[in-house]
Amino acid sequence: MGLFLAVIIFGAFFGFCATLLFIHATDIVVGADGVRLDMNQILFLLFLWIGASAVVSSVFTVVYSIRYPKNGVARVITHTTLCLLAWLVIIPLSLGFADKAGEIKPMQPKDRPMTANHFRPDDGKLYYYTSVNAATKTANGVSFTLDSLDNASDESRLLENAPLIKSDIVPFSDVLIYNTLSRSKLVKIALPALHLNQQAALTALKGGVISWLTFASWGLALCTLIGVRRLFHWRLLNFIAVQIGFIAICAVNLYYSWGWNGNLFGAVTIPSWMMNCIIAAVLSCTGILLSIFRPDPNMEHVE
Amino acid sequence: MKRITLAFLFHCLCMFIGIFCYVNLTHAIPQLIPGQEFSYRLFSSLRIFLELLPAIILSSYVVAYAIVFGKDDKHIMVKYSPYILSRFKHVAIFSIIGTSIVICGQEVGTPLITHKLTRMLEAPSLYQEYMQAARKYDSQGDLVFAIQYARAAELIDPNSQEAITLKGDLEVRIEGSDYDAPLHDILLSQENLQSSSMERNATSYELLKKARQAYQDESWLNAHYYSILAQRVAEPGSANEEDAKVMAADAWNMLAEPGRFENDEAEERYRQKKLAYSQLIAGNVVEAYYKFSDLLQRYPTDEDVRRYHTAATMEMESQYFFLDEIPISDGMEDSRNVAFRLQQQDGSESVVFIKGLSSVGNTGGLMQYARGLSVYDFGKDGQFRKSLYVPYAKILSQSIASLDEQSQRKLAFSQLNPEKDAVPMIMLESLDRIHPNSLNKPTYTFAEGVSQTTNSILFLPMDYKDFLMLKNTSLNPEEMMLTDIIRMAFKAQDYGYAQIIYGQAACNRMSTPLLFIVLFLLAASVGWNYRIMSGSFRVAWSLTPILLTMGCFVLLIAIEYMQKLLNYGLFGFFQLAAVPIVFFAAILLVFLAALFFLARRSQ
Numbered sequence: 001m002g003l004f005l006a007v008i009i010f011g012a013f014f015g016f017c018a019t020l021l022f023i024h025a026t027d028i029v030v031g032a033d034g035v036r037l038d039m040n041q042i043l044f045l046l047f048l049w050i051g052a053s054a055v056v057s058s059v060f061t062v063v064y065s066i067r068y069p070k071n072g073v074a075r076v077i078t079h080t081t082l083c084l085l086a087w088l089v090i091i092p093l094s095l096g097f098a099d100k101a102g103e104i105k106p107m108q109p110k111d112r113p114m115t116a117n118h119f120r121p122d123d124g125k126l127y128y129y130t131s132v133n134a135a136t137k138t139a140n141g142v143s144f145t146l147d148s149l150d151n152a153s154d155e156s157r158l159l160e161n162a163p164l165i166k167s168d169i170v171p172f173s174d175v176l177i178y179n180t181l182s183r184s185k186l187v188k189i190a191l192p193a194l195h196l197n198q199q200a201a202l203t204a205l206k207g208g209v210i211s212w213l214t215f216a217s218w219g220l221a222l223c224t225l226i227g228v229r230r231l232f233h234w235r236l237l238n239f240i241a242v243q244i245g246f247i248a249i250c251a252v253n254l255y256y257s258w259g260w261n262g263n264l265f266g267a268v269t270i271p272s273w274m275m276n277c278i279i280a281a282v283l284s285c286t287g288i289l290l291s292i293f294r295p296d297p298n299m300e301h302v303e
Numbered sequence: 304m305k306r307i308t309l310a311f312l313f314h315c316l317c318m319f320i321g322i323f324c325y326v327n328l329t330h331a332i333p334q335l336i337p338g339q340e341f342s343y344r345l346f347s348s349l350r351i352f353l354e355l356l357p358a359i360i361l362s363s364y365v366v367a368y369a370i371v372f373g374k375d376d377k378h379i380m381v382k383y384s385p386y387i388l389s390r391f392k393h394v395a396i397f398s399i400i401g402t403s404i405v406i407c408g409q410e411v412g413t414p415l416i417t418h419k420l421t422r423m424l425e426a427p428s429l430y431q432e433y434m435q436a437a438r439k440y441d442s443q444g445d446l447v448f449a450i451q452y453a454r455a456a457e458l459i460d461p462n463s464q465e466a467i468t469l470k471g472d473l474e475v476r477i478e479g480s481d482y483d484a485p486l487h488d489i490l491l492s493q494e495n496l497q498s499s500s501m502e503r504n505a506t507s508y509e510l511l512k513k514a515r516q517a518y519q520d521e522s523w524l525n526a527h528y529y530s531i532l533a534q535r536v537a538e539p540g541s542a543n544e545e546d547a548k549v550m551a552a553d554a555w556n557m558l559a560e561p562g563r564f565e566n567d568e569a570e571e572r573y574r575q576k577k578l579a580y581s582q583l584i585a586g587n588v589v590e591a592y593y594k595f596s597d598l599l600q601r602y603p604t605d606e607d608v609r610r611y612h613t614a615a616t617m618e619m620e621s622q623y624f625f626l627d628e629i630p631i632s633d634g635m636e637d638s639r640n641v642a643f644r645l646q647q648q649d650g651s652e653s654v655v656f657i658k659g660l661s662s663v664g665n666t667g668g669l670m671q672y673a674r675g676l677s678v679y680d681f682g683k684d685g686q687f688r689k690s691l692y693v694p695y696a697k698i699l700s701q702s703i704a705s706l707d708e709q710s711q712r713k714l715a716f717s718q719l720n721p722e723k724d725a726v727p728m729i730m731l732e733s734l735d736r737i738h739p740n741s742l743n744k745p746t747y748t749f750a751e752g753v754s755q756t757t758n759s760i761l762f763l764p765m766d767y768k769d770f771l772m773l774k775n776t777s778l779n780p781e782e783m784m785l786t787d788i789i790r791m792a793f794k795a796q797d798y799g800y801a802q803i804i805y806g807q808a809a810c811n812r813m814s815t816p817l818l819f820i821v822l823f824l825l826a827a828s829v830g831w832n833y834r835i836m837s838g839s840f841r842v843a844w845s846l847t848p849i850l851l852t853m854g855c856f857v858l859l860i861a862i863e864y865m866q867k868l869l870n871y872g873l874f875g876f877f878q879l880a881a882v883p884i885v886f887f888a889a890i891l892l893v894f895l896a897a898l899f900f901l902a903r904r905s906q
Contacts, residue, residue: 156656
């Protein structure tokens with residue numbers, strides 16, 4: 001229970017801070033004042049990350065049972081109780097509060113004008129504005145064609161009331177920040193996925209009890225991950241197996257949220273809840289069989 | 304331990320082979336110099352391998368510690384046990400070794416390989432450019448320039464028959480010619496320049512003595528020249544100045560008198576020398592230089608011609624530079640797209656853009672050649688005032704103390720030490736060493752109502768060290784050296800760059816080694832927590848390091864991203880004070896990670 005609470009508290013705090021830092025970075029326009037979040041947005045982030053931490057908490061309790069494998073049955077019962085608490089109480093409540101607090105759409109384009117006195121690269125050119133008119137979104141300055149052997153042009157151009165550069169740098173406000181933070185493929189995948197998942201969870205919550213239970217079948221699949229904790233004789237491999245299982249279950253559910261109808265090889269269509277139940281059944285059976293036929297390999301043999 | 308080290312090396316080898324196969328199967332080969340395909344694949348694989356290296360080492364450490372701790376541990380351990388304390392020493396040493404390898408890979412290996420790959424990718428275009436230049440100069444009759452470019456093209460592609468043939472053809476033609484090559488060699492001779500520079504350092508008394516000696520030898524040119532030099536260096540109103548004036552007038556009168564000559568050719572030579580000399584004394588340096596160059600070609604052994612050609616060259620080089628000074632090699636320019644802005648004392652600003660910069664070897668960067676230099680001047684209100692563009696310029700480090708008072712005042716070196724610091728001096732006008740009428744001047748554009756003043760030499764109001772820093776500055780700080788990033792973090796704002804970008808990069812790069820020590824200490828803790836309990840490592844588990852490598856790679860990307868976000872946040876709040884904050888926070892993390900490892904215990 002202590003670990004479960006710690007994961008939720010620290011996870012929410014860490015995720016909240018990370019999102020605030022990300023929002024701060026997306027709002028930066030070099031040479032301009034920062035944008036401040038209002039209290040509603042802060043509450044939204046906090047509740048959202050409490051829910052997200054509750055999703056991840058199940059992995060931590062499984063990992064803990066690998067590291068400290070004593071009292072196996074008690075561990076399974078505690079783990080299951082905590083999963084139920086997470087998916088039937090904490091996650092719906094935190095999502096509900098978050099929905100009431102408001103919403104942040106981090107992937108929306110920003111509309112902050114560039115500032116003067118800084119070099120900015122854009123589309124093979126280097127821009128330098130000496131003065132910017134924020135109202136008309138025009139600027140004076142100069143642009144230089146960046147030199148490369150593919151581009152032998154010597155063009156440099158004086159800018160007089162020229163429109164400000166406006167490239168596709170969503171969700172960032174300044175191309176300078178975009179260039180240092182947008183290269184990571186992980187972020188390009190993770191951000192839209194998280195946003196999509198949040199939307200799917202909120203839709204399920206608003207759809208009523210059955211709708212939420214269908215969505216929460218994801219939690220059932222995650223809960224039964226404890227079944228693979230004895231799969232290998234080396235607990236590092238058991239740890240890896242749990243991590244892979246967690247990523248795989250989340251990926252399948254995200255794929256459903258993305259719009260997949262569950263059609264397997266054009267032969268059969270499986271809804272998300274059924275898919276999660278099948279996964280849960282397989283993992284539970286594996287766990288039961290292993291607990292019957294194999295002594296716990298995670299136990300330490302000391303003299 | 305030996306077996307574990309071997310296993311680690313085997314893991315690295317397997318990963319490299321895997322990456323090499325991946326590159327071969329998925330990467331299309333771009334246009335390259337023939338024969339470089341294998342090298343390109345190899346270096347591309349190495350670059351990916353170096354990207355994965357931190358994850359490979361981290362995962363190897365986890366597995367190795369899991370094996371080592373699994374073998375050693377057969378007793379119940381409590382927190383901070385002597386066993387853990389004794390193991391900590393090894394863990395700390397291996398953490399430092401692992402960190403060193405990672406940092407070497409990131410700071411040395413990756414930039415070197417990236418540079419090599421860039422050169423490979425640009426080589427075909429560069430080869431074409433040099434071959435075109437060689438043919439162009441060949442058609443214009445500039446065989447010396449042509450062969451320089453042909454040699455550079457051959458260096459890029461040593462197997463190119465086209466380049467070899469052109470170079471061979473040019474060599475034969477130059478050997479058969481009695482015009483260009485010997486003259487070019489004479490012109491480039493350093494011996495004469497040295498003697499002339501010695502004369503420049505002489506006192507008025509020494510110069511006057513030389514003038515008198517020359518007068519006695521009836522060498523009127525020398526007598527006049529030395530007396531003029533003595534006049535220049537003598538203190539105004541001194542006796543030496545008066546003597547020098549008298550001597551100069553006497554020598555000039557003697558020069559004007561028609562003399563006796565052995566033959567017509569001697570008379571013509573004297574007339575030509577006197578004409579060229581008059582131009583030199585009158586300050587028409589360019590005309591004097593070409594006239595003496597012409598005379599030197601015809602009378603290469605004439606002492607007067609050699610001396611005054613050297614003097615004219617020295618005068619020329621203080622105002623112009625020769626186009627053939629620009630270094631041409633198989634390599635690329637040192638830097639491309641160098642841009643900065645300079646704030647003037649009156650609030651106006653200049654924007655400087657250089658397409659390419661090449662430094663001359665063994666000068667410590669004190670002499671640079673710029674390609675495609677643009678300077679735009681803007682008023683306080685941000686409105687355009689004037690601009691200049693020049694295809695080539697020479698940039699030198701000029702000490703402030705050596706400038707006259709007016710120049711010093713004009714440049715207003717508020718943040719510079721006039722006694723110690725130097726500024727960039729840009730020579731905007733260039734000439735062909737051999738062919739007259741080839742003066743290249745900048746192209747100017749003026750806004751309406753702005754006085755149309757032009758310069759042949761430009762002094763930039765900035766420290767030359769800052770200019771060298773800006774030369775190494777990239778808009779992507781990840782491509783820069785750590786020392787340059789740290790300097791740039793303090794000065795970015797002055798030169799039109801975003802301090803926050805370089806500040807966060809400085810925080811990142813400075814804290815990265817400490818962060819890797821933390822990760823390696825944590826890897827040891829994970830190795831302990833998940834140590835092998837049931838005997839030895841099994842072959843069936845061989846995939847574990849690869850799976851862990853992939854997991855560690857994703858984790859490292861996430862950590863790096865978080866590190867950047869945190870640094871942006873801290874820099875936004877604390878500005879430059881964020882650098883020590885991040886550094887001390889990283890040290891604190893190392894301490895906590897060490898404590899975390901020492902707190903390992905049995906179940």
